[in-house]
Amino acid sequence: MKKTPLAGRFLRQLIRVNDQICFSAMQQWDFAKRLDPLVKSSPNQFSASAFPQNPYAETIFRSVQELADFSADAQVVALQMGVVASVEHLLAYVEELQGLRETLVATAGDPIFDDALEEQLRLRIARWKGAAPTPEYFRTLGYFRHLRNHYAHVNSQPNAAFSTYTRSYGTPLNKFWDNGRTNLHGIDFRTLPSTRLTPDLAFGIMNLLRVCLWHIDDIVADTLSxxxxxxxxxxxxxxxxxxxxxxxxxxxxxxxxxxxxxxxxxxxxxxxxxxxxxxx
Known part of the structure; x- marks a missing residue:
């Protein structure tokens, strides 16, 4: 595959966030194992007495029983923020990629603009190549842009725009990515917005973001001599x-x-x- 000089830098950013997601999952699993005996033996004991050596135990001051739920919720928030950061990195890449292409090759015709960065790039590539690129990579990025907003705004349900996007592209994206090559870790695009995020689902999202970056970068690099x-x-x-x-x-x-x-x-x-x- 061809690539641009931007690919390596942004892939490293995605890998860095992925490592943080992996650490969060490992940390949560380990803490749950250590907490479980305390929940069974003294569920009403408060955090300060249950963890006397921890300087932050007094700041939360909750019972051990409550800590179990807090811990699970904290993991979901950490996973969601990892997804938000990763999508931000990829959208920043899309913006820089267009700037790189424009500095190297003058494009004839009226400028192409779209509120959605990934759709703008897809339309510009169609002009640069004289043929439409594979749309699913851009649709996937658009889907995760909506998911980023969903998590960042702490929405309990997908908003109207995300619901419409999911109805339009959820099933086609499932079919496209059911290729035996990319490990989705159980992602179903039709239901992901209303599904509680787990480490496995976060791993699947990270896999898809990396693959999308690789392919989009190759597509744009192919328009350059x-x-x-x-x-x-x-x-x-x-x-x-x-x-x-x-x-x-x-x-x-x-x-x-x-x-x-x-x-x-x-x-x-x-x-x-x-x-x-x-x-x-």
Whole structure:
């Protein structure tokens, strides 16, 4: 697959949040195991006496029985905030991706705008490629944009816009992702908004966000030429004053290495040299 220089940075952000979600799940499981004997033996004991070594036990001051419910609710909130952060990262990526493409290639015609960033990108890609891209990756991102709002606004039920989106795309997205390759961990797009979030469902969401990023990045990278990538790299290298006098051989070497590392394009030095000569 091709890629843009943005993919790696935003994938690392998603992986970082995913690790936090995994830690939350591990922490909750461990705490529930330690709490269970206390619930059975002294359910009315208060947190301060049950956990005398914990400096924060007095701040909540609840019975052990209540702590069990608080702990489960706290995990749901942590998982939801992980999903919110991840969708924010991916939407920021979509915005930066469009900016990158526009700096490299001038687009003819009237500007395309849409309130939904993922739909705006889909429409722009259709113009750039001359053909519509696979819509499900963008529909999935749109779905999770609605889910982000649902969690962030602490809605008890999906709002009208999310309900309409789910009715329109829930079943098609289930069919699209039932491909035997992506582990959904039990996600059902038709019912996810009204389902209590679990670690497994959060893992499925994170998998889908990563896969969507990979494919969208590949689709956009495919609209850019080798010369476009070389121009971007050369401009970036020469933006540092000390690099402006760099020798030709060193410039070719650095550009060739960055083409493979940042764009997943493996080319010979001679090809890089010819591309450099066309952009400087």
């Amino acid at each position: 080798l010369s476009d990538a070389v121009r971007w790299i050369v401009q970036d290298i020469r933006s540092i004053p000390r690099n402006r006098g760099m020798s030709r051989d060193r410039l070719v070497s650095k550009v060739t290495a960055r083409l493979e590392m940042e764009w997943n394009l493996k080319v010979e030095a001679e090809v890089t040299l010819k591309a450099i000569e066309t952009v400087i």
